[in-house]
Structure formats: C-alpha cells, structure tokens
Amino acid sequence: MKLKLATMAVAGLMAAGPVLADLVMPSLSFRTGPYAVGGIPLADGYADYFTLVNERDGGIGGVPVRVLECETAYNTEKGVECYEATKGEGSLLYQPFSTGITYQLIPKVTADGIALHTMGYGRTSAANGKVFSNVFNFPANYWDAASVAINYLLDENGGDIKGRKIALVYHNSAYGKEPIRTLETLAEKHGFELSLLPVDHPGQEQKSQWLQIRREKPDTVLMWGWGVMNQVAIQEAANIRYPMENFIGVWWSGAEADVIPVGAAANGYKALTMNGVGKNFPIYDDLQKYVYDAGKSAGAGDQSGTVLYSRTIYAGFLAHMAILKAQEMHGVADITQAMMVDGMENLVITNEMMEKYGVTGMGPEFAVSCENHGGPGLGAVTQWDAAAGVWNQISEFKASDKEVIDALIEEDSMAFAAENNIDLRCN
Amino acid sequence: MFYREAGDFSTTYAEDQQTFPIKFDRYRYYLVLFIAIVVVPFVVNDYWVNSLLLPFLIYAIAAIGLNILVGYCGQVSLGTGGFMAVGAYSCYKFMTGVDIWWGGELLFRLPEFNIFFSVIMGGVMTALVGVLFGLPSLRIKGFYLAVATLAAQFFLVWLFNRVSWFYNYSASGQINAPERDLMGILITGPSTEPWAAYLFCLFFTIVCAVIARNLTRGASGRKWMAIRDMDIAAEIIGVNPLKAKLTAFAVSSFFVGISGALFFSVYLGAVEVGEAFGITKSFLVLFMIIIGGLGSIFGSFAGAAFLVLLPVALKVVGVDWLGWPTDIVAHLQLVIVGGLIVIFLIAEPHGIAQLWRVAKEKLRLWPFPH
Numbered sequence: 001m002k003l004k005l006a007t008m009a010v011a012g013l014m015a016a017g018p019v020l021a022d023l024v025m026p027s028l029s030f031r032t033g034p035y036a037v038g039g040i041p042l043a044d045g046y047a048d049y050f051t052l053v054n055e056r057d058g059g060i061g062g063v064p065v066r067v068l069e070c071e072t073a074y075n076t077e078k079g080v081e082c083y084e085a086t087k088g089e090g091s092l093l094y095q096p097f098s099t100g101i102t103y104q105l106i107p108k109v110t111a112d113g114i115a116l117h118t119m120g121y122g123r124t125s126a127a128n129g130k131v132f133s134n135v136f137n138f139p140a141n142y143w144d145a146a147s148v149a150i151n152y153l154l155d156e157n158g159g160d161i162k163g164r165k166i167a168l169v170y171h172n173s174a175y176g177k178e179p180i181r182t183l184e185t186l187a188e189k190h191g192f193e194l195s196l197l198p199v200d201h202p203g204q205e206q207k208s209q210w211l212q213i214r215r216e217k218p219d220t221v222l223m224w225g226w227g228v229m230n231q232v233a234i235q236e237a238a239n240i241r242y243p244m245e246n247f248i249g250v251w252w253s254g255a256e257a258d259v260i261p262v263g264a265a266a267n268g269y270k271a272l273t274m275n276g277v278g279k280n281f282p283i284y285d286d287l288q289k290y291v292y293d294a295g296k297s298a299g300a301g302d303q304s305g306t307v308l309y310s311r312t313i314y315a316g317f318l319a320h321m322a323i324l325k326a327q328e329m330h331g332v333a334d335i336t337q338a339m340m341v342d343g344m345e346n347l348v349i350t351n352e353m354m355e356k357y358g359v360t361g362m363g364p365e366f367a368v369s370c371e372n373h374g375g376p377g378l379g380a381v382t383q384w385d386a387a388a389g390v391w392n393q394i395s396e397f398k399a400s401d402k403e404v405i406d407a408l409i410e411e412d413s414m415a416f417a418a419e420n421n422i423d424l425r426c427n
Numbered sequence: 428m429f430y431r432e433a434g435d436f437s438t439t440y441a442e443d444q445q446t447f448p449i450k451f452d453r454y455r456y457y458l459v460l461f462i463a464i465v466v467v468p469f470v471v472n473d474y475w476v477n478s479l480l481l482p483f484l485i486y487a488i489a490a491i492g493l494n495i496l497v498g499y500c501g502q503v504s505l506g507t508g509g510f511m512a513v514g515a516y517s518c519y520k521f522m523t524g525v526d527i528w529w530g531g532e533l534l535f536r537l538p539e540f541n542i543f544f545s546v547i548m549g550g551v552m553t554a555l556v557g558v559l560f561g562l563p564s565l566r567i568k569g570f571y572l573a574v575a576t577l578a579a580q581f582f583l584v585w586l587f588n589r590v591s592w593f594y595n596y597s598a599s600g601q602i603n604a605p606e607r608d609l610m611g612i613l614i615t616g617p618s619t620e621p622w623a624a625y626l627f628c629l630f631f632t633i634v635c636a637v638i639a640r641n642l643t644r645g646a647s648g649r650k651w652m653a654i655r656d657m658d659i660a661a662e663i664i665g666v667n668p669l670k671a672k673l674t675a676f677a678v679s680s681f682f683v684g685i686s687g688a689l690f691f692s693v694y695l696g697a698v699e700v701g702e703a704f705g706i707t708k709s710f711l712v713l714f715m716i717i718i719g720g721l722g723s724i725f726g727s728f729a730g731a732a733f734l735v736l737l738p739v740a741l742k743v744v745g746v747d748w749l750g751w752p753t754d755i756v757a758h759l760q761l762v763i764v765g766g767l768i769v770i771f772l773i774a775e776p777h778g779i780a781q782l783w784r785v786a787k788e789k790l791r792l793w794p795f796p797h
Contacts, residue, residue, distance in 0.1 A: 029753060031753060031757065032754055036754075040754075053580040069753045070746075071742075073757060073758040080477060080695065081477070081478040087473075088472075088473075088474065103601050103697045104695060104697055107617035108617045110617065172701060173600070174600055174601045178598070180598070232530060301449040353501075412598060419603075419605055420606065
C-alpha cells in the first residue's frame, strides 16, 4: 500500500510537473481489425464530443481538451503499448472499449493512480468501489444487462418464464463469459433452462452453433457478441428463420452496422441499450453547427447518430461532467490524474445537467460514491425497424435485479481483494 | 583489419572451441552483455520496458525455441502459440498453488511456487506436452507434421478455454498474475519496477541463448542437423531418429514454454488464451525465425527485434511525428511489414543472420578485398 501511495504521488507529481495547459483524454480506438465495425463509431463519437467542447465552450473550465488517439486493433498487447505510450502525457481517463484490455489496465491504473471508465463492459465487479479504487463502470454493467434481458422476458410473459429454454450465444472470451454466472443464478431463481453456445474469436464461423439452435429451438436466444460476430449471428439466425423478436443482443450487439448487412431479414431483432438512441437530442444541433459544418468531424464523418456513436457522445458527456466536478472540488482548471479520480468518484448526474448539455434522456440520473462505482444499472430494450432503418426503444429504462447482482458483485470483488491483498476502502 | 583470426592464437582446446573464437567478436559480445545488464536497467522507463524490451526478450526466447525445432532439426511446427499457452497456464497454476481434485474433493494443494521456479515449471510442463505432440513426427514429415502441430495449437487453446481448472474457476476465464517477488523484489504485478521485470526476462533470455548455442554446436545439435539434412542418411550413420526428434521437441518446447510463462506473468499480467495465444502467435514466431534466419541463434534475436520493434517504430513515425490518422498508420504498418517480409524472402532467403554473416566476411577482408 505504501508503495502504491508512493507511485500515486509520483504519478501525480509527474502529471503536475509540466505546465502543458490541456486536458489529455486518451482514446484507445480500434479502427482496424475484426472489431473495427464497432470501433470506428465509438472513436468518432468520442473525438467529436471533445471537438464540440473545444469549439463551443473553449474547452472545459477554459482549458482545451486534447484527444490522444492510439490504435489498438482490439489487441491486448497493442492496448498495453498504447497505455504506456499515453499515460506519461498526463492522460486523465482511459476508456478502452475492450474487456480484454480492461483486464490488463485494472491493476496498472490502480498502481499509477489514473481513472479507468468501462461503461457497460470490463470487469463487472469493479462496481464495488471498496475494492477497485480507480475503476468505474457506471451507468450499467454486463450483469445488469443479463438481468434486464431476463426481466424483459418476465414482463413479456406475465412474470413466469419457468421451463422456458434460453440459449446464450457468446463470444468465447472474458467479455462473453461475463454474464454466465448471473444467468445461471437467474435460471435457478426463475426456473428457466439455460444453454451455452460459445463462438470463438473473431466469430465468422457459427454454423454449428446455429445448427444446434435450430435443433433445440430455444424460446429465446441471448447474444453477447461484438464486431463481425454480430452480423454473422444475425445472418445465421435469418438463415434458419429463427424468429427475430425472440433474439436479444446485449448493448454491444445492437448497432446499425450489425443489422444492415442482413437487410429486411433482420427486421424485429432486439438489443439492449444503456443510452438513449436516435438523433433526437439537442446536442446533435450543436454538433452539426460546430463540428460537422466546420469540417472537423473525426474519421469519415459518416457515423453521426448511430447507436455506438451516441454511446460515446454520452461517454464523453460523463467524462466532461467528471472533469467539471474535479475542477470544482480542487479549484484548479488544469486538473491532474489524481484529481480526475476524485471527480469520477464524486460525480453526480442530474436532469438539469443533461438538459444544459443537450443530452436530455440519454441516460439516467445517478450519483457515484466511494462504495458504488457502478451506477443504477438501468437498461432498455430496442428493436430494429429494417424498413425505416432505425432502432426504436420499445421499453422504458428499467432496473436490474439488484438483489442477485449485488450479491454476485460482492462475492467476486471480495475474491479479487483476497487474491491481491487489497485493503478495503471507504471505511 | 579488426575482425580477423590473425595473431589470435589458441593454446588450449577450450580456447579453440569457445563460442566466439575471434577476439574482436568476443569483445563485441561482452560489450553487448555489459550494456544490456549494467547500463540499460538504469536508463529505461515503463514505456521502453513494457512496449519494447520485454516483448523483444520474450519473443527472442520463443524464436530460439522454435528455431531449434524448425531451423536445426527441420521439423515444421505451427503449434508455438499453443505451447506458449501451456507455459503460461502451468506458470499460473504453479504460482497460485496446484490443486489436485479427485472425485469432487480436494486431494491436496501444492504450496505456491516462487515466480522463478514457476517460470521454470512452465518450461518443464511444456517440454512434456511438446514431446507428446512430437511423437507423430516419427511417422509423418513436412507439411503433414505442420498440420499435426496445427492440431496441437487448436486443441490446446480449446483445452484452456474449456477446462476451468486451468484458470482456477474464474468467471471470466482469464488468468491474472498475482504480485510475486524474488528475494523481496517484485517481479509480477502492476507495482513492479521496470528494471526488475527487464532483468528477470534478460536473465532467462541470456541463459536460454547460451544453452541453445552450446546444444546446437555440440553432439545433439549435430544429430538434429543430420536429421534435418537427410533423415535416412542420418539413421544409417547411427543417429537415433526417435531420440533426436524427441529431444528437439523437448528442448524447443521448453524454451517456448519459458517464453509463454514470461509473456503471461511478467509482460501482460493477464491473458485470455484465445486472444493471446491464438494461431497468429504461431505464425508471428515462425515469421521471426524465417526473417531472422533459420538455424541461427543470432537470427532468432534479429527476427524478434525486427517484428517487435518495426511496428512500434512505424507507429511513432506515422502518428507522433507525421500526425497521420491512426487507422491509416495501422493499415500502412501491415502493408510495410508484409512488403518487407516478401522483399526479404526474395533478396535474402537466409534471413538477417545471413546479412550478418556476409558483413563479417567483408570485415575479415577489409580494407583489402581481393
């Protein structure tokens, strides 16, 4: 612990040392490789949000934001290289959008005293702030997603899903395996049958899994997919004529790029979401005026308004609010890495703030605390309308089964704390 | 003028048979060792160690291992990624204490091994697995053997994904290296000082290279090369193919296992078998030895350096200096590295090691080439 404090102090000093007056936001993007289809809108949205902040407000608290992009190709080795290359520049907040890279970074950011925000991905038990001091995963996590999906099915079926067959098609990696424990616990609680169908990286080969689905005819198929795996799964589902309205993807399997290649056959496919979808947010007017019309959009500029683009707009907004909070708490505009962690930990999101920055309804109101780094865990269900080419939100934002999830989080995070000799915080 | 035997007299057999018989060469070697051991640890930072030096050293060990099998013994292997995974998972099990179950009950649990011995055990277990998968090499050759080792690659990755015992039943299926120290100095975990991690890997690299060098120029190396050049002739002159091939598999897998163990415990700290030890890893190490030079220890280092450092160098030039978009640079990187591999194979099929040999020949004649 002493060593950790010392390194944190050194990291803080190093960040405070040079008088570079800018707020560095690293963006570990993946615009290449099999996951680029998701990585491009994510990287574009994040970059455009901070371009907007710089153009419209002149930065945050008067200090311009510099987005430092580094290409990882969703590869953990390159992710580590990117982290090491960018952390020395005073990077405030890492958002890798990759569960594999998140697992690499959790111990590293904790030792270096830098904040890590994994919104709806990464290690779910990081929601326990007592154990994970520098990692945040608000507003919702994978286990929330699993529970929201089951709750949705409960609502659809009048509260009884006993004996129903539910299949989980998942990316055979840390990401895809995350919901299994929760689903198994929920299966016991609600009495449904769960079958597991792993798909290996990168996910182009799914014939056998869908053959099995065709044979077993599960009532519902859940999917934890990412990148090229999503398109292939939806195509395979269409090929075996699986009813699309019974096919529900997690929030990383519900973007335009996943369904458009399948065409009309993808109509009715459902996916969860943790942020509002569509382009009906006032912030898009600002983006149009300050970013797109000024020719400053990131990448090819063709991702505006897509699901994943909006998600990183929302991620950018949350980071923006955390920086404001840190500036307010410490009374300095050019905040350090340690101050950013404070800002994240004391972040409060209210409807007034969302209204002020043009993202009304994009996410819930919530407050982060020392103990709770996970937020409220709300999720909604969206459905793809192939004719109109839009995702429609078909349910309200609803809470997950916190009773089940909190117990699982407690168990997993305590195991991690014991394994790594971590002293509990927030006492 | 500098690089020549003239005036360098050996008075004992031992002197005559040393690895670097030429004085200039020997001093250059000592200088490289001196800089690597004494100077580098004082000047490196996190970035240099974690992004360049550790991957270079670790891939160099893997390349030496594969070079023994492919370059010296002529047995093509595409299972390097799988064997590295064996090293990594054995290292993890030994550093967290191997638990043996029987009929649903915990029979006993080995004490946690020190990180140093965990890495060694990673090598030992991989050597055993390597011998097992090397058995078919007695009956099948060439491309067929390549396919058999490819099966090893897929089987091992599947195994480590499927059997949760290997990752201590963690929900995510990942293995995470806990903090471990060697004589009070942290070697694994996030608080490790960069120099400690560097020296730990450097130690293994030097020892592996010295062992490999001496094995390959001794009796066993000659047997391997005899098998490589013509196995029937080798058998007729009295080389036992069973022994030669299996020792090559064992020694090669031992080194590959050590590199896998270091790759997981010291370099990454957390791995996921499909992503870290997939088929691409096997090809990467194979490219390293092809570009570096088959049948050369120096070539293994050169190949590892080429494929580890070049992408980073291109990224620094493209993104940091020229300010190009990151995706363009990433694509260019693939094009340039791929192009260079093709050019190398056409212009210098024997790899970078051959360039080095030619340079030494030129030095020998310089300044009066005839």
